[in-house]
Amino acid sequence: QVQLVESGGGLVQAGGSLRLSCAASGRTFSRYVMAWFRQAPGKERAFVAAISWSGGNTYYADSVKGRFTISRDNAKNTVYLQMNSLKPEDTAVYYCAADSLIATMSKEYRYWGQGTQVTVSS
Numbered sequence: 001q002v003q004l005v006e007s008g009g010g011l012v013q014a015g016g017s018l019r020l021s022c023a024a025s026g027r028t029f030s031r032y033v034m035a036w037f038r039q040a041p042g043k044e045r046a047f048v049a050a051i052s053w054s055g056g057n058t059y060y061a062d063s064v065k066g067r068f069t070i071s072r073d074n075a076k077n078t079v080y081l082q083m084n085s086l087k088p089e090d091t092a093v094y095y096c097a098a099d100s101l102i103a104t105m106s107k108e109y110r111y112w113g114q115g116t117q118v119t120v121s122s
Contacts, residue, residue, distance in 0.1 A: 035051070091119050093118075
């Protein structure tokens with residue numbers, strides 16, 4: 001089992017950047033696929049990005065390709081989401097998730113953090 005804690009959210013102007021972090025507990029972090037999802041008010045939770053256990057493979061939603069970068073540091077049990085060129089439509093609660101296989105559907109992930117709010121002003 002793994003416990004996840006996100007940090008790094010906040011308020012930023014359009015065009016700005018933020019870096020989210022997700023710290024994981026447990027000695028088996030490197031065995032998990034890690035992902036970021038987001039949920040805007042009144043909308044379903046949506047896939048943002050995922051990264052394989054080694055970090056060698058990454059996947060992105062079309063809406064964030066070229067602007068967001070997912071990475072991980074297995075020595076620090078941490079996964080990151082670097083968000084550049086932020087837009088007001090990126091405003092949401094961002095969640096990190098973990099499980100054994102890469103997936104883009106939230107129901108495929110067993111472990112979730114509590115979320116961190118990202119607000120992008122126009």
